[in-house]
Amino acid sequence: MKITILGSGTSTGVPEYKCDCETCEDARIFDSKNRRTRASIHIEDNGHHLQFDVGPNFIDQIDRNKISWIDAVLFTHCHADHISGVNDLVMPCRKQKMDMPIYGSDEVMNILQRNNDYMFDKNRFQGGGIGHLIPHSIESKFKLCGFDLTPIHVEHAAVVTFGYRINNVAYIPDVKRIPEESKALLHNLDVLILDALSFNPKHPTHLSVGEAIDIVNELNPKQAYFTHIMHRLDHRHFREQSEEQGITTPQNTSLAYDGQVIEI
Template identity: 45%
Template sequence: MTFLGSGTSMGVPTLGCPCAVCADARIPGSRNRRTRPSLRLEWEGHTVLIDTGPDFHAQAIRENISRVDAVFYTHHHADHILGMDDLRPLSFRNTTPLPLYADDPTADALERVFGYTFRTENRYPTSARVQIHRLDPTPGSTTRIFGANFQRIPVIHGRERITGYRFGSAAYLTDMSDIPPESLALLQGLDILILDALRPAPHPSHSHVAKSIAFVEQLKPKRAYFTHMGHELDHNATEATLPQGIHLAYDGLQLTFDIAPEETAS
């Protein structure tokens, strides 16, 4: 698992901001440098992404991504979908269309924003070779690819219900302000829990640090990492205040975990 990006929708440094965190984020190697949120998963020669934000091109160059086998989308906001067109050169290498997995609102947005890619008549000749697969809206529904199960975990994002994912012993819940009871039941026995922690103060559409800590204490994963963080959080100062086993993610962070524990157990 590689965090391609760990920042909020405006990124860090935030344009025009003179704060200390944004100033530090301009220094090469700073862990306060946060591009828009995305995750890469690699196992058995396969590469799967969760979200393709507007920074995907730079993230792919930084991490030397040369192939993508599938993309799962969490929701339709700009900071999670606008890099889809950068999949074009990677999709040309595949013998079949690159599968994109998304709920109905996200699939509708992708088809609308990238209409030149998905239309059947007068299609742009070098459009990405992709195909949308609409997720079963049932909480806990599973998509199986390359020997691993991706389970849909609904979360609340302000006034919307969007998609988080559990894959093996890890779960990724970006852009969430709350977790409904039916989803909490799907998040037991985790090795790694990744969840939104935008800033210290409450926010109407995102979890904040204290609330995310409370979710970790309730779900009791072995390890927890916060993502989708804004410039209100200095990496080193905030990390020093977190309970044991909870960390701030950062761009380029790599973690290992078991993506198919049921097969391993058998």
């Protein structure tokens, strides 16, 4: 299985507009690992391709990372940094000559249909600039393109939010708390890609690095990568930054970065 980190950034992206901190200044250098577009991953196995979230950087992300096909899109939740690129699914639909199956909670499906009605009604809306979507509301474990997929219900703001388990990989980009019944679905992971916004444990809707490390230590995946990262975390000094906060980073844990490929 090949996992590509298309975006590792929080909702503002990094660099932050008009911020001149050291991380943001570094992030303005092309190819810096601190340069972070909005959170998204792409997974490929046995010729099948799943796309997770379609944020505002989507079309550049799939171009830059040479993504050649998308069989289906899975959405984690309805926040704009995860759904606002959905109109750009027109190009995969056009090149692949197909309508795109999309999966997520009832809430995400309803919001997408409300915001992008022209993508859901083939009889009323036609034209080269429109991609058509086939919605699927999901709640629990299902199979898709040979993958075992489990939506992982997590707490994050006031919206229904899923992480996903994909075979032995879990992707949970936006979360403040993982309920015990969801943790029970996250044992024996090869890879856990988890929210770790900043060092601030008081943030109401996202895990801090310390909180994310507690979860890594509890679930004990073989490898853990932190994503949805804001500019306070600097790739060049992450372990030192953590130590300054009194946090020991486990050896199997690192910050994800845009363009990173994880093969298992």
